[in-house]
Amino acid sequence: MDYDSLEHDSHISIDNSKLGRFLIVTSVAAEKEAIMKGLKADNRFDVIAAGVGPTIAAANTATALAEKNYQLVINSGIGGGFVGKVELESIVLASEVIAADLGAEAAEGFKSLEELNLGTTRIATDVKYTELVFEGLKARKAPVYTGPIITLSTVTGTASTAATLLERTPGVLAEAMEGYGVAIAAKLKGLPVIEIRSISNAVGPRDRGNWKINEALKRLEEVGSVLTEVL
Structure with missing residues (x-):
């Protein structure tokens, strides 16, 4: 999905006077520190490092949501981008969070929970908040895309697995390990959720020499x- 191709109100905004707090969920301390550095001590945001993987991310997000009232849940961190879809550092x-390996194997292939x-x-992520962040990043000339992000308990390490995931989830742009867990916790609380991933590596064979973590x-x-500007 590319918001340039959609007809929408370019002046979309949210009345901040009606907002509460925002919960940002990362997986590890380095991601938390990077986000907090950009927030510049804006006390409307709470940031947690919930751990790696969908299960611990769901549990710690749910715990945080039980302790305070929030307006929006944001899952953010680094992730892998599919080759030919997005570039490193974008x-x-x-647009939606998909648990790509949640299902069962069968003789005829993988079957999702739906099947x-x-x-x-x-x-589905919240369209309005996603668009606000998209427009804010675009205004800064950052390379930004919208589309499905898959959640995996085991990240991809081979070209064949990358090809399988592309076939299984058409339009997918990136993979990470926490989005679905965070989104489930938000959904059970009745809260909107968005996921934001900064691309550090290509999905496929693990080639740490070409990763762009920093x-x-x-x-x-x-x-x-x-x-801090758009919310």
């Missing part, structure tokens, strides 16, 4: 700064 905003009639693997963390700092 930013991806999720098994056991639930849903897809959670650059991606710097992008997260920029995300934090934009959040």
Whole structure:
């Protein structure tokens, strides 16, 4: 999804006087520190490092949501970008969060929870908040995209797995490990959720020599700064 291709109100805004607090969920301390540096001590935001993977992320997000009232839940951190879809050091905003490996293997291939009639693997992000952040990043000339982000308990390490995921989830732009867990916790609380990923590496064979961790963390700092402006 590219908001340039949509007809929308370019003056979209939210009345900040009616807002409460915002919860930002990262996975590790480095991501938390980068986001907080961009926030510049804006006390409307609480930032937690919830841990790696959807299970611990869901548990710690739910705990935080039980302790305070929030207006919006934001999952943010670094992630992998699919080759040919997004470039390293760009930013991806999720149009939906998809648990790509939640299901069952069968002789005819992978079956999602939907196909098994056991639930849903897809959670839509909040369109209005996503657009606000998209426009804020775009105004800063940051390379930013919108599209599905998948959540995996095991991140991709081979070209064949990357190809399988692309086939299974058409339009996917990026992968990470916490989005679905955070989104489930927000959904159970009745809160809107968005996911923001700064791309540090290409999805596929693990080639740490070409990863852009520091650059991606710097992008997260920029995300934090934009959040203070648009929310």
